[in-house]
Amino acid sequence: MSQQNLESLDVGAIREEFPILQREFDGQQVVYLDNAATTQTPDPVVDAMSDYYREYNANVHRGIHHLSQEASIAYEEAHDHVAEFIGASGGREEVIFTKNTTEAENLVAYSWGLAELGPGDEIVLTEMEHHASLVTWQQIGKRTGADVKYIRVDEDGRLDMDHAREIITDDTAMLSAVHVSNTLGTVNPVSELVDIAHDHDALAFIDGAQAVPNRPVDVEAIDADFYAFSGHKMAGPTGIGVLYGKTHLLEEMQPYLYGGGMIRKVTFEDSTWDELPWKFEPGTPQIAEAVGLAAAIDWLEDIGMERIQAHEEEIARYAYEQLAAEPDVEVYGPEPGPERGGLVGFNLDSVHAHDLASIMNDHAVAIRAGDHCTQPLHDKLGVAASARASFYVYNTKAEVDKLVDAIDDARQLFA
Template structure:
């Protein structure tokens, strides 16, 4: 199935915006949803809406089967060894905060080190800042190469025997860099540290095998991979999760409640307090079915092809600055750029007038913006439903934007 055929499976893409056919180039922020996912979520509410685990009636059993069935789909999707290692959360942010609040706060002490990089999303920065303040640990940053990549020599020089946590994004939401997570995890483990992976931009676009990566924790969100908003996953190695305390308390996660003491359910449910995100999990399961029907290898190859085409076409525009690796082989389907003296918000506004949706701002990566010596950038991000024609329209829109502001000023 080619991208033109795939695009037809996404109802939202068949519309005009501001009088022009929609060209959606903001999938790094959130992807669009295929009709199969929309219908599966709707089916839950229309046919078997019920709470899970607690009831023995037919609807409750159906909902529980679909909810836990989605967990098994996630397990297979990321190649976890057990469903006990798959915890449903609200998203990547909640997953990383859970690691920080439960594992890190209990295990870190004065002088321990947490290592992250300058390219991290705020969701993989602020939780560690807070943990460092609360425990006396030291937050250290991996330096970046000139093209925004991470050198393993720098990892070896930064990670020490005092390092207890290394937390790195698999794929940068700004630079598009695909980081050598497996090698970084090996270096972390050689120094006695655990490896946390922000997989928000990886899970939608390439095959993930948490056992092969040998990461200790892996976090990702459903809404970036054709699933609903408000659902995500925290993967953790069983032995680590078993020794962690829950961060939310209430119904669903308990085993026994006395007047003054309580005990918790076994994994994974001890981390899923309250009524879970049932429709979201079922929708995520449907999204996994959809992505696997296309093939993650095919999706990755398609995005590399689009990135290569976009790099070539956009580089020919006068005044264009593109951030990140010059080679499409080193990046996912993300192109972040600035155009001469035109503010990124102005670029995005002019493009939007022609129905072209891109993102502008700091992309929740202000430390990286400072490293790049800019206050903001524009970003075009591609997914399985984008085509070379979409990139052609983007390039035409950028040329038009440049000409417009040249005439104005």
């Protein structure tokens, strides 16, 4: 991405689609730097969901009346839209809507893991996994007798790929790895990890919650068997996530949630399941959220994922450089470059991350503080918590300057 193309991104015009970014607290305009937790939602997405509720609010796959037909078409086409966005050539059959990335992990862990894993099998994770992956597979390992192993994170915040090649063996049944770390910002070589897993006839699950929102992702180029992400981290609504799965795997798996909407035939003795993806979507689904997710994808594609990635990385690079220049600030993760995404985790000497976040809030700067659902990784880093500033397409360098000013205030208060 050239500097000229980067500058062509009209951040001011983009910000106008987010009324929340104009809010003020005690006379200070909000600076929202908590995008790795949840991005803000632009007007076109809110409007699309409002249109659903105002104009064709009805249940899907239930009725023959006009409203139900309109809702059903919109819901089904949302699956198609997601499939095209992530490069899933199998279409809607490979796209299952869940509540979030966590539920997508659990769906595979219960539907595939409980049936396929046993003593002698191994599950390989990374030390930088989000709890959505780590806790889920840890507990499935306990229930099935499968061993759980972890690929080391080196002192620069990158995966030790030599160690990955060592611990992924013919006993490995599943590799689950995060695409972009929500704590370190590390962009992992997921295609290489998937290739290593497949060389040992293991399956690969990639957690793309921090990747799909801000960079082009092609699940078939990665060759992931499963890939998951969440709507609320990509300018979409809360309450909807996506599980991509290769068709032949999803066809073999049994559902782990049951009820209406996912069945083909029911008798008093037994039931059979509907076709993909509906067999994994029981009950009334997230119709408005699916409409909103499709609208969010339209909004992102109108801007261009390459441009979004370039802008986010530019802001993150600026933040990294500003923070790393402070002698009493420790920054975590790789240096800016292809192996780092759009967030910066850090700590200020002698100031707990929660205290720092509170002072930031006094300046109307919203960041995240805590373990970011990566407690084992924080244990490895030797810190109880960290502060995290995470960026998106509407953030500016001026907002980073406000972050640095707030750190200066915290430094003086705790001197």
